Amino acid sequence: MNCFSIAKKMQLKNPSCLITLLLHTLLTGWAFNAGAAENYQHLSLSSAIEIALKNNVEKQISYQSAAIAESQYQQALSARWPTLTLQAGFQHRDKEPMFNVPASQVPLPPQFMAFGIASITAPAQSIKLMDQNVSTAALQLMYPLYTGGKITSIINQASIGKEIAQEEFRRTSLQVVRDVKRYYYAAQLTRELDNTAKEIVSSLSSTRDFTKGLYEGGSETVNKLDFIKTELAVSYAKSAEIDFASKHKAALAALANTMGASWDSQISIETPLNSKINQDPQLQALVEQANQFNPQINILKLAVRASNEKIDEARSGYFPQIALTADAKHLDSNSDTALINGSTKDSWTIGVGISLPLFNGGMTSNQVNTAKLQSSQMQDRQKLVELGVATLVKNLFIEYDSARQQISISEQAAKQAQENVELTSSALQIGASKPQDMIEASILEGIVKGNLLRAQHDQQLQLAEINYVLGAEAQ
Numbered sequence: 001m002n003c004f005s006i007a008k009k010m011q012l013k014n015p016s017c018l019i020t021l022l023l024h025t026l027l028t029g030w031a032f033n034a035g036a037a038e039n040y041q042h043l044s045l046s047s048a049i050e051i052a053l054k055n056n057v058e059k060q061i062s063y064q065s066a067a068i069a070e071s072q073y074q075q076a077l078s079a080r081w082p083t084l085t086l087q088a089g090f091q092h093r094d095k096e097p098m099f100n101v102p103a104s105q106v107p108l109p110p111q112f113m114a115f116g117i118a119s120i121t122a123p124a125q126s127i128k129l130m131d132q133n134v135s136t137a138a139l140q141l142m143y144p145l146y147t148g149g150k151i152t153s154i155i156n157q158a159s160i161g162k163e164i165a166q167e168e169f170r171r172t173s174l175q176v177v178r179d180v181k182r183y184y185y186a187a188q189l190t191r192e193l194d195n196t197a198k199e200i201v202s203s204l205s206s207t208r209d210f211t212k213g214l215y216e217g218g219s220e221t222v223n224k225l226d227f228i229k230t231e232l233a234v235s236y237a238k239s240a241e242i243d244f245a246s247k248h249k250a251a252l253a254a255l256a257n258t259m260g261a262s263w264d265s266q267i268s269i270e271t272p273l274n275s276k277i278n279q280d281p282q283l284q285a286l287v288e289q290a291n292q293f294n295p296q297i298n299i300l301k302l303a304v305r306a307s308n309e310k311i312d313e314a315r316s317g318y319f320p321q322i323a324l325t326a327d328a329k330h331l332d333s334n335s336d337t338a339l340i341n342g343s344t345k346d347s348w349t350i351g352v353g354i355s356l357p358l359f360n361g362g363m364t365s366n367q368v369n370t371a372k373l374q375s376s377q378m379q380d381r382q383k384l385v386e387l388g389v390a391t392l393v394k395n396l397f398i399e400y401d402s403a404r405q406q407i408s409i410s411e412q413a414a415k416q417a418q419e420n421v422e423l424t425s426s427a428l429q430i431g432a433s434k435p436q437d438m439i440e441a442s443i444l445e446g447i448v449k450g451n452l453l454r455a456q457h458d459q460q461l462q463l464a465e466i467n468y469v470l471g472a473e474a475q
Contacts, residue, residue: 038265040256045184045271048259052180053173055260062172069158069165076158079151082143082324089136097129130340131333140327145352148319153312160306164299170471171295176258178468182461183255188273189457190248193450197241200446203421204234204439210428211435226435233439237446273456277404277463283397286470287390293471294389300382307375314371317364320356389469396466403459410452417445 040047053059103124108117144151208230214222252267261267291297328348333340357364424441427433 038261040261040265040267042270043267044269045181048184048255049177049180051261052176052259056176056258057260059169059172059176062169066162066165066169069162073155073158073162076155079144079154082141085140085142087136087138087140091134091136093132093134096132099127099129101125101127128337130337131335133334134340135332137330137332138327139329141325143324144321145324146320146322148316148321149312150316150321153309153316156309157306157313160302160309164302164306167295167299167302171299174295174468174471178464179258180255181464183251183258184269185273185457185460185464187248187251187255187269188271189453190244190251191269192273192453194241194244194248196446196449196453197237197244200442201234201237201241203425203442203445204230204237207425207428207435207438207442208234221431222435229439230435233443237442240446273453274460277459279463281397281400281463281466283394286393286397286466289470289472290389290393291386294469295471297382297386297389298471300378300385304375304378304382307371307378311368311371311375314364314367317357317360317367320354322352322354324350325353326350393466393469396462396469400459400462400466403455403462406455407452407459410448410455413448414445414452417441417448421445 040051101122101124104122105119106122107119112118208227211222211227211230215224215227252269253263256263256265256267326349329346331340331345336342421438421441424433424438428435428438
């Protein structure tokens with residue numbers, strides 16, 4: 001018998017935490033830890049949260065993402081610094097490069113005509129340009145002087161990316177806290193339902209034994225049908241008890257998984273369900289707090305800022321790029337040659353370079369328009385999320401307030417149901433009531449107590465959901 005059929009027969013709404021628990025188990029599986037099993041006895045909610053924040057794998061992954069974003073920001077900052085590059089090399093040629101000068105006639109000045117000499121012949125010669133082996137070394141520097149705001153925009157985007165990663169890390173931490181509360185409250189609910197089922201089993205067992213004694217003793221007020229009904233009622237109550245016990249174990253297993261504990265850890269919880277929550281949240285204040293602290297809204301606010309920086313980056317294409325350049329070179333060979341000698345081995349240059357785009361087919365203007373449209377889209381998405389979060393807060397507040405009212409009603413009903421059981425039991429002892437009346441009174445008490453437990457659980461669960469959506473623990 002599953003929790004749905006039991007809830008239906010007992011006229012109980014199915015606890016949402018159990019559905020979430022089953023979905024979590026199916027979709028995420030169990031976290032298998034290679035370490036030894038841990039033992040957490042009488043675990044409090046605050047201790048469970050502390051352990052989860054320390055060991056939860058999802059939080060560790062989110063922390064690494066924040067560290068990556070910080071590294072990317074430092075990488076972007078490097079664009080403000082000059083780049084210094086050392087290049088070195090060695091070349092070996094198959095033969096020495098030569099420059100061959102052919103023989104030529106060199107005319108002489110007119111005064112040499114008196115001697116009958118009009119020109120002289122320069123013989124052919126070969127000039128060695130460089131050796132077969134040449135070593136080179138060059139040190140190059142480039143420092144951006146003006147980029148039209150491109151570097152500043154890229155750095156600002158990286159800085160915003162770092163803030164987004166930090167906000168994601170905060171959201172993961174909030175989610176871990178919310179999940180721990182969800183499964184802790186589920187464990188509390190299933191344990192209390194199990195205890196209630198045990199009480200009903202005990203009460204119905206007493207009724208069955210009493211009915212059996214009357215039936216076997218030949219009482220005229222009790223027949224075999226009455227005994228069979230009490231036996232069936234006990235069997236049904238035991239089935240419910242077994243189901244709640246298994247759900248309690250599953251809730252503890254999910255709690256261990258969220259805490260990052262070993263799959264075979266032993267856990268028992270400390271506190272029962274608390275119906276006295278000293279908080280009276282106001283809807284308007286909750287919505288305002290959500291708009292200020294909700295991680296998803298804050299991430300979109302940062303994304304809007306990043307998209308505006310993207311516009312500035314695209315606009316930088318309209319402006320020139322100016323940089324200071326310098327380099328120093330050293331050439332080395334085995335001997336002095338025409339190209340490599342004492343005066344040419346070492347040299348350096350310094351200058352300023354400028355690059356100004358004159359025409360690129362409208363690419364820059366289209367990039368600017370695209371960035372503007374993306375920024376507008378992000379702003380609309382932010383408004384949509386803000387509206388969605390406000391609606392979600394309102395729905396959670398309504399459910400929280402409904403659970404609080406249900407607790408008030410169910411507490412009184414639980415007292416009356418218990419009194420009804422006591423009076424019916426007394427009447428049964430003197431023959432003023434039938435075993436069927438005792439069965440109905442016990443089942444009714446179970447239904448009323450189950451409704452009270454569910455309302456107490458839902459109140460705490462909705463408050464945990466509200467705190468998660470707000471992005472900060474309620475004070």
